[in-house]
Amino acid sequence: MFGLEFPSIDNLVKWPSYFGEGTFYGLNKIGIISLIALIVPVLMFHFARKDLVPRGMQNVVELTVEFVEQQIIMPSIGPAGMRYMPLLLSIFLFVFIGNFFEVIPTFQMPANARMANPLILAIVSLVTYVGVGFKHHGFSFLKETIWPSFVPVGLRPLVGLIEFLTVFIIRPFALAVRLFANMLAGHILLVTFGVLCITLFTLSPLVIVLPFSFIMLVLLTAFEMFVSFLQAFVFALLTAVFIDSSLNPAH
């Protein structure tokens, strides 16, 4: 009706490789963002001085470390969770930087709007959960999951099956999809308002709506910056909660 031509989903999220197209090592925009999400924390930590009085980049790095410690580890696991700081810090930084490319010009694509990175992180979360459980409780950890002693014997096969599916399939899948779907939705929203602005700019009768669309685009960009942080926080926090439930299954 208005001549709006919305691009297909593949046009929004599927990127050709810069080399090795069609191979498992083909490097596309998502791969580059993933590499940048590796390089940025390395540079941050490298250029952070280790002085007694922090300043500059050291403030940023220490603030990040303290944030993960005070807002993710301590509330969910407690002091015993400090040994998982490297994992949780890596997850937080990797997800946040990957997400933040949603609002960085020329990229404008969150790496986690593709399923690959969320899936990898969800598998890492699952493996950590299982590994911590086995390390601290041995085989009884798995036994309690698939043959729970707290339910009547007759219900154990059913509850065990539900628990197994919940813990080993649904929970990691939900973890990955939560991040992926949120970032994809945000990306589509920004593209929608971007396309709307461009289209309205060329259509004279509806140009009066353009300021509103543009304001919405700016506001949603700010909102996506917040969502980038929030999703990274949620992913790391849920991983910490899983680790805690593995450390203390009775809870």
Next chain:
Amino acid sequence: MYYALLAAEEIAEEPSNPIIPVWNELFWGAISFFLLWALIRYVLLPPVQRAMNDRAATIQADRDAADAAKAQAVSASTELEDQLAGVRAEAASIIEQARSEADAERERLVARAEREVAAMREIAETEIQTEREQAMQALRPQVADLAVGAASKVMNGTVDLGRARPVVNQILNSPN
């Protein structure tokens, strides 16, 4: 025309399912994340945590030192006040002792002075008595003579001086 082209494209190329991950993105994502994890675990995080722990330890040590200094100051103040109280008590004791010693000295001096005064008075009285005795002794013959002479004049020379003089002397020598 445009929609016809789009439809033709859709027929030619089936859109991919976005929830299915692709291998090359999995590959680079896995490499990036595991490398980041390893670097943070073994290289990047330990010095930062060490610096943070050192700072926390330094702050704690400074705080402990400040607490210790404060406690020491309070202790020194208390000790000083105790010493001051001791000194005040000692001063009061010394003053009291000096006062009692002064009182005793004063009483001793007063007593000695009284004794000396009494002795001097006694000596003076003795001297006065002696002087009086001597004066009486010296005056007695003249007084007797005067008395006898006066009596003789009164009696128109009828008084026997040889008899009257011993009587007069006896009267003068009597205590009253």
